[in-house]
Amino acid sequence: MERKKWRTTISWHFDGEAYVRGYKLKDLIGNLSFTEAIYLVLKGELPSEKEKKMLDAVFVATVEHSIAPPSVIAGRAVASGGNSLHVGVGAGVLAFGEAHGGALEGAMRFIQENVEKDPSEVVKRYLDEGKRIPGYGHRYYKDYDPRSKRIMEIAKEIGFFGRYCQFALEVEKEIERVKGKKLVMNVDGAIAAVVSEMGFDWRLGKGFFIIGRIPGIVAHVYEELTTEKPFSKRLDEEKEVEYLGEKPRELPESYKRN
Ligand SMILES: CC(C)(COP(=O)(O)OP(=O)(O)OC[C@H]1O[C@@H](n2cnc3c(N)ncnc32)[C@H](O)[C@@H]1OP(=O)(O)O)[C@@H](O)C(=O)NCCC(=O)NCCS
Secondary structure, eight states: OOOOSSOOSSEEEETTEEEETTEEHHHHTTTSOHHHHHHHHHHSSOOOHHHHHHHHHHHHHHSOOOSOSHHHHHHHHHHHTTOOHHHHHHHHHHTOBTTBBTHHHHHHHHHHHHTTSOHHHHHHHHHHTTOOOTTBOOSSOSSOOHHHHHHHHHHHHHTOOSHHHHHHHHHHHHHHHHHSSOOOBOHHHHHHHHHHHTTOOGGGHHHHHHHHHHHHHHHHHHHHHHHSOTTOOOOOHHHHOOOOSOOOOOOOGGGOOO
16 A cells, blocks of 8 residues: 555544544543653553653653743743744743753763763763763752752652663763762753653653743743733843944945935
8 A cells, every 4th residue: 555645653533533542532531640641642652650750750840940041031032022922932942952951852862872881981082072961060050950869869769760870870970070070960861861761762852841841931921921011021231231343433435325
């Protein structure tokens, strides 16, 4: 039979009924928690109790982390320009990158591709090449990231602390040994380790952060739209901006065409 242009394994309709990963959608409603439904959609199977608990912890750890990150600034700034909620939220998601949220993909890839290797050699290679190791370092947390600590505790409690978590912690120690200062395993690093334990592929990495953080961005954009004046998210040029350009100058005569 000729293969059709679009193909999917995720959901389908049979006899007028919607099915997700083979289960009737109506049976999932009221029976599955949101996290269980997310696991089903991403993994294709229903989670065990401990998989659900681990993924729940991942999403709660990600849900919000102040007004300061680029995604919230972008979301609120775009909303303050007179746009509706989805436009602000979309702008916030587009701010995710290698230094914020997007590091989860890099951290998962780093852990999955190097877990069999000697952590000290891996760290040395990265640092010698002047590369940043995704999942380590934080602007505020210099001793430990409380979110990572809690995720690791839960992983230990429910039996998800395996070779990926072990490797991630050894890398943290090794960076400190080589650099002579601590770069904490941040929330991306900790999540990368536990979702690797759960068998998720690194190419899904950014998805965990997007799913977890969107509620926080929605709340911020909603707050912006309902409590702040439009156009309030502009810079105070006198206080906040340093001008480094040319001093005022005359347009050359040859360009004065009127
Ligand atoms: C998150 C991050 C931007 C915070 O940066 P910061 O605390 O302001 O640190 P700086 O950018 O000022 O860097 C300070 C020093 O640590 C180094 N450093 C910071 N993070 C590093 C990392 N992940 N790997 C290797 N070196 C790192 C810098 O190269 C710099 O070294 P130097 O003092 O020898 O020049 C940074 O640690 C980073 O890029 N981490 C990797 C990406 C990541 O995991 N992001 C998710 C954040 S939740």
